[in-house]
Amino acid sequence: MPHLLDSGPASLLIVDDDITVVQVLAKALAGIGSIRYALSGADALRLLEQEPPDVVLLDAHMPGMSGFDVLGAMRAHPQWEDIPAIFVTSDTSQGMEEEGLAQGAADFIGKPFHPAIVAARVRTQLRLKRALDRLRQLSSIDALTGIANRRTLDETLLRECKRSQRSRTAIAVLMLDVDHFKRFNDTYGHGAGDDVLVQIARALERSSNRPADLVARYGGEEFTMVLPDTDGDGAMAVASTLMANVAQLKIPHSASATGFLTVSIGIGCFDKASDHWHQAPSDFREPSTTSTLVCAKALLATADQALYAAKQAGRARAIL
Numbered sequence: 443m444p445h446l447l448d449s450g451p452a453s454l455l456i457v458d459d460d461i462t463v464v465q466v467l468a469k470a471l472a473g474i475g476s477i478r479y480a481l482s483g484a485d486a487l488r489l490l491e492q493e494p495p496d497v498v499l500l501d502a503h504m505p506g507m508s509g510f511d512v513l514g515a516m517r518a519h520p521q522w523e524d525i526p527a528i529f530v531t532s533d534t535s536q537g538m539e540e541e542g543l544a545q546g547a548a549d550f551i552g553k554p555f556h557p558a559i560v561a562a563r564v565r566t567q568l569r570l571k572r573a574l575d576r577l578r579q580l581s582s583i584d585a586l587t588g589i590a591n592r593r594t595l596d597e598t599l600l601r602e603c604k605r606s607q608r609s610r611t612a613i614a615v616l617m618l619d620v621d622h623f624k625r626f627n628d629t630y631g632h633g634a635g636d637d638v639l640v641q642i643a644r645a646l647e648r649s650s651n652r653p654a655d656l657v658a659r660y661g662g663e664e665f666t667m668v669l670p671d672t673d674g675d676g677a678m679a680v681a682s683t684l685m686a687n688v689a690q691l692k693i694p695h696s697a698s699a700t701g702f703l704t705v706s707i708g709i710g711c712f713d714k715a716s717d718h719w720h721q722a723p724s725d726f727r728e729p730s731t732t733s734t735l736v737c738a739k740a741l742l743a744t745a746d747q748a749l750y751a752a753k754q755a756g757r758a759r760a761i762l
């Protein structure tokens with residue numbers, strides 16, 4: 443799982459059916475970042491798919507898929523919609539420029555162009571893109587651990603519950619709480635406590651082997667995993683791996699029965715086999731007929747109840 447705060451070197455994509463234009467642009471932009479190019483719209487989509495760039499330079503007129511078609515595809519794709527696209531075209535009519543900007547182009551440059559001006563405009567778009575990326579990170583990621591925050595958790599859980607309801611597939615939520623963490627802070631200090639939370643976040647990431655799984659900090663010393671397409675047995679397997687990964691950290695904790703820091707885990711799941719919430723509150727019996735929001739809340743509430751039961755039963759365990 444890549445670290446969500448990573449931001450590598452700038453990457454640019456040049457799309458033009460004329461190779462000499464590609465060469466001139468590539469030379470003008472060489473100092474800005476790594477450059478890939480496509481000679482058709484279809485190739486551009488393939489390169490976008492491989493690795494989304496930071497900025498796209500787009501020829502308007504190309505045989506087959508036009509620059510407008512590429513732009514339309516980008517704006518409709520959740521992973522591409524924020525990527526600025528600069529039109530570079532020999533058709534500099536007012537109608538053309540108006541249309542390009544109306545369709546969501548970030549900028550419009552006429553051919554022939556001055557290489558230094560193209561480079562300056564690309565730099566401007568790059569700066570804006572970086573600022574937007576940063577804002578998205580700040581609003582979606584927990585600052586201490588670098589994993590998803592509560593806002594991202596809520597959005598993801600709603601989306602996955604909707605998918606589960608529509609396709610009638612299982613979904614599980616795992617709620618983790620660090621055992622006797624107040625006493626850990628009291629004994630070893632808050633700085634050491636913060637380090638533990640970071641280590642737990644890494645252990646959570648290592649416990650998932652599916653890209654669709656989400657690892658989030660729910661708040662304080664509580665973490666959540668959303669596991670799409672996972673039934674109770676599958677979620678219990680993830681919980682066991684997670685507890686083993688935490689045990690492996692061997693973090694000394696004098697208040698713990700084992701002498702090492704432990705965690706408790708509660709699991710909530712909706713299983714298509716039974717069409718019932720596992721140990722759900724009685725008023726949440728039919729997830730396929732209730733609203734997605736109610737489903738998401740029930741999933742969290744069920745995991746929370748199981749977590750409470752794990753604490754009551756003596757901690758350092760997972761309960762479904």
Ligand code: GH3
Pocket residue numbers: 586619620621622623624625627631632633634635636639661662663753757
């Ligand atoms: P239990 O086993 O029942 O969960 O006991 P506990 O002590 O872990 O639970 P309690 O809810 O009493 O205490 C949670 C502690 O977590 C108290 C709070 O100071 C600490 N905590 C919450 N967020 C952070 C944080 O960001 N950093 C640090 N160092 N501590 C935190």
Ligand code: MG
Pocket residue numbers: 458459460501502503504
């Ligand atoms: Mg062309």
Ligand code: MG
Pocket residue numbers: 619620662663664
């Ligand atoms: Mg707690």
Ligand code: MG
Pocket residue numbers: 619620621622623624663
């Ligand atoms: Mg705790």
